[in-house]
Each structure stands twice: as structure tokens, then as C-alpha cells.
Amino acid sequence: MHLLPRRRGLVATTVASALVAGAAFAAGTAHAAGTAEPHDRDPGGQAAACLWSGPAGVVSDPSQNYAFPDSGARYWSAQLTLPAGSSLTFDGEYAHARYQSLNSYNLATHAPVDALNDAATRPDPGSADPYLPGARRAGNSHRSYRLTLRPTPPPTDPAQRAVNTLYAGVPGQQGIALIYRVYVPDRGRDATGGVGLPRPTLHLADGATVSGPAVCTAVHAATGQLPLTALPSATYNALRDQPGRPTGFPADPQPAWHAYYNPAFSLACVYQGACGGTPARTGGQYSNIDNQYVSAYVSRAFGNVLVLRGKLPTTPATYDRAPRMQAGTDMRYWSLCSNESYATTRAVACVDDEQVVTDRDGRYTIVLSLPQDRPANATAANGVTWLSLSPNGDGAGHPDDTMLILRNMLPSPGFDHAVQDTRIPDDERTVMGAFLPSGTYTTTAGFEALGNHPARP
Known part of the structure; x- marks a missing residue:
């Protein structure tokens, strides 16, 4: 796994957050703590x-x-x-x-x-x-x-x-x-x-x-990953390959974001259009109680470059060993991630709040494409954050597909535009406003035609 330096504007080339999850796992090496032991602990870990x-x-x-x-x-x-x-x-x-x-x-x-x-x-x-x-x-x-x-x-x-x-x-x-x-x-x-x-x-x-x-x-401790409920390939293919669906299905010409309530609702909403009602927000697949998510399906059938624009909530910058935990922020953590699909549940790439380039008003432009299609002006120097679409599509034979997941963690009481503030399906745009990205498709040449500083209004 390769991680780019963590500062605003640079993109980690790993992993995404969880729609059905939050219980996923990421890389790193654990070791036992070596500090003083105020309790009678196992010093070797x-x-x-x-x-x-x-x-x-x-x-x-x-x-x-x-x-x-x-x-x-x-x-x-x-x-x-x-x-x-x-x-x-x-x-x-x-x-x-x-x-x-x-x-x-x-x-x-x-x-x-x-x-x-x-x-x-x-x-x-x-x-x-x-x-x-x-x-x-x-x-x-x-x-x-x-x-x-x-x-x-x-x-x-x-x-x-x-x-x-x-x-x-x-x-x-x-x-x-x-x-x-x-x-x-x-x-x-x-x-x-x-x-x-x-x-x-x-x-x-x-x-x-x-x-x-x-x-x-x-305690009869068991090793290995927790049991997961995989979507059988036949079930996924039946949902994805329904006859008569429009080009780009299940994506829309303008990305449509849906809050995550539970796995069954998410599948019914995306693949069968059953996005109404009052679904229970129970989580699933070991999701984190402190997180809520919205997801959108996107497709290169509408253009090989997707441009997302929105406003980034304020979060405490901690990676560079800030001496104090910043007060008065909108939430604790934010990320936007690209993934394959329910067919594989594999992550592709992710940017978190300390890696996103913003202007003085906290607004961002995130460009998504395959690596070979990345516009030359989609750089931090031009005020743009780049994120890879899935090179393997949905991982099940549909090379144009990518699943996006946006995560909000622990919004502050005074901030009422978080995913956590959504209450019913289809209220995401009304509740989140500028904090929910808007997307448009273009081409590599089309974005490059914007010249230097394409993120500026």
C-alpha cells in the first residue's frame, strides 16, 4: 500500500469508507504500548x-x-x-x-x-x-x-x-x-x-x-475476520443487468446521493428505484455508530471525467501533531471514497478532509477519472483534488462503474448540514445543501480547456 504525504491537496491512493460497512479494515502494524502502567497490565501485550x-x-x-x-x-x-x-x-x-x-x-x-x-x-x-x-x-x-x-x-x-x-x-x-x-x-x-x-x-x-x-x-477468542454477508454473484448480476435499463445504470447523468439506512434499503433504492418510505437507520456490516454515509453510483458512460464541487465541513487538523484538539469545528472527520461495488466490496481510493484542496470559503473541486485520463490541470497547484475512479469498474464485468461513498463523523451540535441530520429518503440535498457535492461529467480535454486554476469560479 502506498500513501501520499498527508496535507491538503494530496490524494491517498488507498481505500474507501463504508456504506454497508465502516467495519472494514486497513493497513498498519500494531505493537504493544511501552508507557508506564497505572494498572496491573500485561506489559508485553x-x-x-x-x-x-x-x-x-x-x-x-x-x-x-x-x-x-x-x-x-x-x-x-x-x-x-x-x-x-x-x-x-x-x-x-x-x-x-x-x-x-x-x-x-x-x-x-x-x-x-x-x-x-x-x-x-x-x-x-x-x-x-x-x-x-x-x-x-x-x-x-x-x-x-x-x-x-x-x-x-x-x-x-x-x-x-x-x-x-x-x-x-x-x-x-x-x-x-x-x-x-x-x-x-x-x-x-x-x-x-x-x-x-x-x-x-x-x-x-x-x-x-x-x-x-x-x-x-x-474467552474462547477467535482469530480472523468477522463473518460478512456477501451479495451472491447471481443476485448482484440480476440487479445490475436488468433488461431495458438506461445507459449508465445504476448511475444517473447527474450523480444522485442517497443516505445509508440499512443494506436492504440501499440495494432496493439503487437497483429497483424503491427509495421512499421510512426505512430504519440500523446500520449493518459492522458500521460505526459515530458515522453516517451517503453514496452515489457514477459511470464513465456519461464522460471519462467527473467533476464534484461542494463545501468541506471544518474538521480538526491533527495529522501534523497539532498541539491541541481544535475546538469549534463542524465535525470530527470527513472523507470521500471510490469503490467497486457490492459485488466485491473492494475499495479503490479515498481522500479525507486534510487531503482536500479548498479555497478561502472552504469550497473544493474534486476531479475523478481513471489515472490515464487525469487532466493535466487537475492538480493541487490549480486548486483541484484528484481521485481515481475504479480501474476495475464494479469488479464484476462492468468497467464503467464506480461507487462513491461520502462519510461524516461526529457532527457538532451547532452544525445541522451533516448526513446525520437527514431524516427521510430524498431529503439529502435539502438538509446538506452545499455540503453535499454536485457533479457534472466532462472529458479530459474539456476540463483541460478550463486552463490554469479551473477550480476558481
């Missing part, structure tokens, strides 16, 4: 190593590129079963990164059950949470926390939640599925944000504790 699988999702490796991963993120999964009456604690340090969270999942539906993110995690005594607005991010070596995992459903009354507790109970389900996420590790940090993975300790019903590698045996 063996318990963490045997519990957590990942990170995976390397775009250059087809066996790892699945479930629409985002290039800005790193993911680790765990599958386990707790003995009756027991609980599991995780000791860790806040990552040097933009965001981190731990989600639990329903193994039958792959929908999220509960989540604890960085800002909702209370630090240990003497430590500080570097993710709070205005908090010190750099130079703070006291950044530890402890979480408790309980195999019970989340309380219906939020006031009844226990502090730093992740609930993972699903009626009738024995096993527990977890995903630990780290977004945009600081420059020079490893995939874990320089702190290793959360380390587990098992607390048995009789008061005894189990630590180290014995934890993994006691």
Missing part, C-alpha cells in the same frame, strides 16, 4: 496480540481489501464469549490520532449494538483525554483509561449507563463481536497511534482475575 485480529484491508492485497475500508482508518476486530457472570476490562492509552472508538455488534445482523468513543471515555486519575475540544494532544504522557465490557444489552435509559462501560448483549447471542478503530494516526506514529492495542483482563464471577495470554483461552 501478549493478551492484546491474541485477542485482536488485524489490522487488515490492504488495497493491494485482494484477500484483505473487503467491506469498503477507509484509508484514514485502522481497524482491529475481536470475537469472544464471556464465561457466565464475568466481565472484561480493557486498559489502554488514548491514541495519538484524530479519533478512536470501540464498538460491539450483533453477529446475526452485523449491526452495531453499542459504542464508546474517545470523548465519551473518562481517563484514569492523573490522566487527561486529548480528544476533548481544546485539550492538549502533544506532550501529554498521562493518557491512560480503563473500559469495562459487559455482556448485557445497553440500558434503554442513557442515564442508567455505567461510566466507561461498553454493552455487548444481544438476546439469544452467545458470542461477542468488537471492533476497535483508530482514525488518522499522527505523522510518524504507527497504526495504533503509538500506544498499542487495549489490553484485556477477565474478571470471573467468583472474584478471580485472568490476565495475559490466558485471557484468550478463557
Whole structure:
């Protein structure tokens, strides 16, 4: 996997975010934390190593590129079963990164059950949470926390939640599925944000504790990726190759964005035009509770170059080790990604908020094409961000197809133009306004004819 330098205007040549996912996996190398241990932890990290699988999702490796991963993120999964009456604690340090969270999942539906993110995690005594607005991010070596995992459903009354507790109970389900996420590790940090993975300790019903590698045996930890529900090729082909559909199907001559509610609604909306009603926003395929998505299908049948214009929400710039977490931004993270399709769930390329060129008003021009069709003036110097369309089309024999996914994470209470603010199908443009990209097709020569600084009005 190759990542270009992370600054506004440069494009990461990896991975995209998740429509049916958010639980996808990306590249990186994990290691155990080497900082002082305020709790009695496994200093070698063996318990963490045997519990957590990942990170995976390397775009250059087809066996790892699945479930629409985002290039800005790193993911680790765990599958386990707790003995009756027991609980599991995780000791860790806040990552040097933009965001981190731990989600639990329903193994039958792959929908999220509960989540604890960085800002909702209370630090240990003497430590500080570097993710709070205005908090010190750099130079703070006291950044530890402890979480408790309980195999019970989340309380219906939020006031009844226990502090730093992740609930993972699903009626009738024995096993527990977890995903630990780290977004945009600081420059020079490893995939874990320089702190290793959360380390587990098992607390048995009789008061005894189990630590180290014995934890993994006691909780029957499973290795490998979480089970995914793949769309059978025959089903995909029947949806994609319907007779009588117009040129470019399922894309429209002007890209149409649809908010993600659940996998069944997304497929029915895109391939059968059933985009109405009041679908449940349950997520699926291990999506992240803190994210919401809109997607659009695009096709080179309308032109070999697609130009997207829109306004970028403000987000905290963290990659270059900002000393403090910026306050007053619109949301925590934003990305736009290109992918193949539900046939493969492979990602192609992605740009996140720190890689997008904007003008003084926060507006951007993103040009999408195949690498060989990239206009010569589609450069950062000309105020343009370039993103690759899928060289393999949908991965199922349709070379013109690409699936775009736009992600919004943790919008601020005062910002009401996020995907999270959409409520019913087809209200995306009304709610998001300029923060939802508008697209037009052209050709390589047509965009080059705009000359230098084609992003300027």
C-alpha cells in the first residue's frame, strides 16, 4: 500500500469508507504500548496480540481489501464469549490520532449494538483525554483509561449507563463481536497511534482475575475476520443487468446521493428505484455508530471525467501533531471514497478532509477519472483534488462503474448540514445543501480547456 504525504491537496491512493460497512479494515502494524502502567497490565501485550485480529484491508492485497475500508482508518476486530457472570476490562492509552472508538455488534445482523468513543471515555486519575475540544494532544504522557465490557444489552435509559462501560448483549447471542478503530494516526506514529492495542483482563464471577495470554483461552477468542454477508454473484448480476435499463445504470447523468439506512434499503433504492418510505437507520456490516454515509453510483458512460464541487465541513487538523484538539469545528472527520461495488466490496481510493484542496470559503473541486485520463490541470497547484475512479469498474464485468461513498463523523451540535441530520429518503440535498457535492461529467480535454486554476469560479 502506498500513501501520499498527508496535507491538503494530496490524494491517498488507498481505500474507501463504508456504506454497508465502516467495519472494514486497513493497513498498519500494531505493537504493544511501552508507557508506564497505572494498572496491573500485561506489559508485553501478549493478551492484546491474541485477542485482536488485524489490522487488515490492504488495497493491494485482494484477500484483505473487503467491506469498503477507509484509508484514514485502522481497524482491529475481536470475537469472544464471556464465561457466565464475568466481565472484561480493557486498559489502554488514548491514541495519538484524530479519533478512536470501540464498538460491539450483533453477529446475526452485523449491526452495531453499542459504542464508546474517545470523548465519551473518562481517563484514569492523573490522566487527561486529548480528544476533548481544546485539550492538549502533544506532550501529554498521562493518557491512560480503563473500559469495562459487559455482556448485557445497553440500558434503554442513557442515564442508567455505567461510566466507561461498553454493552455487548444481544438476546439469544452467545458470542461477542468488537471492533476497535483508530482514525488518522499522527505523522510518524504507527497504526495504533503509538500506544498499542487495549489490553484485556477477565474478571470471573467468583472474584478471580485472568490476565495475559490466558485471557484468550478463557474467552474462547477467535482469530480472523468477522463473518460478512456477501451479495451472491447471481443476485448482484440480476440487479445490475436488468433488461431495458438506461445507459449508465445504476448511475444517473447527474450523480444522485442517497443516505445509508440499512443494506436492504440501499440495494432496493439503487437497483429497483424503491427509495421512499421510512426505512430504519440500523446500520449493518459492522458500521460505526459515530458515522453516517451517503453514496452515489457514477459511470464513465456519461464522460471519462467527473467533476464534484461542494463545501468541506471544518474538521480538526491533527495529522501534523497539532498541539491541541481544535475546538469549534463542524465535525470530527470527513472523507470521500471510490469503490467497486457490492459485488466485491473492494475499495479503490479515498481522500479525507486534510487531503482536500479548498479555497478561502472552504469550497473544493474534486476531479475523478481513471489515472490515464487525469487532466493535466487537475492538480493541487490549480486548486483541484484528484481521485481515481475504479480501474476495475464494479469488479464484476462492468468497467464503467464506480461507487462513491461520502462519510461524516461526529457532527457538532451547532452544525445541522451533516448526513446525520437527514431524516427521510430524498431529503439529502435539502438538509446538506452545499455540503453535499454536485457533479457534472466532462472529458479530459474539456476540463483541460478550463486552463490554469479551473477550480476558481
